Amino acid sequence: MGWLDDIGGPDSPMEFESGVTVYRLRPKQIWDPMSQTYVLGDWDDPDVLPIDGAFIAQSSTSTLGDATRTGALEAKSLYCAPDADVQLGDRIREGTTGPQYPVDGIPAADTNPFTGWQPDREVPLRRAVG
Numbered sequence: 001m002g003w004l005d006d007i008g009g010p011d012s013p014m015e016f017e018s019g020v021t022v023y024r025l026r027p028k029q030i031w032d033p034m035s036q037t038y039v040l041g042d043w044d045d046p047d048v049l050p051i052d053g054a055f056i057a058q059s060s061t062s063t064l065g066d067a068t069r070t071g072a073l074e075a076k077s078l079y080c081a082p083d084a085d086v087q088l089g090d091r092i093r094e095g096t097t098g099p100q101y102p103v104d105g106i107p108a109a110d111t112n113p114f115t116g117w118q119p120d121r122e123v124p125l126r127r128a129v130g
Contacts, residue, residue: 020098023094026047026087040089046091061073061074061075071130072128074128078092079121082120082121087107
């Protein structure tokens with residue numbers, strides 16, 4: 001028996017012994033009396049949802065600057081289950097106090113047309129610093 005036998009079957013959720021919980025943040029919907037519809041509120045009190053088995057990995061970092069300031073653009077990827085509730089406009093946070101990364105693109109869950117199998121999703125994230 002090898003180490004792969006201890007991971008679990010295809011229906012087992014991913015578990016990381018040394019992982020950090022990843023959270024999805026989304027502004028709560030509030031009633032707008034002017035339009036008579038629900039609209040997204042602000043980021044002061046967002047809905048926070050833990051994403052089971054998810055992790056964030058570094059994609060790239062680029063430095064921008066001129067004579068008066070320096071900044072950085074950071075690109076990361078969120079890896080999560082295909083049915084995780086993540087959409088454009090959400091923010092992703094690693095841990096309870098980590099930086100927040102806006103979702104950069106429309107998250108799609110690919111499906112194998114022959115078997116119906118869905119791999120974990122890679123959701124692009126981005127953040128500008130400086």
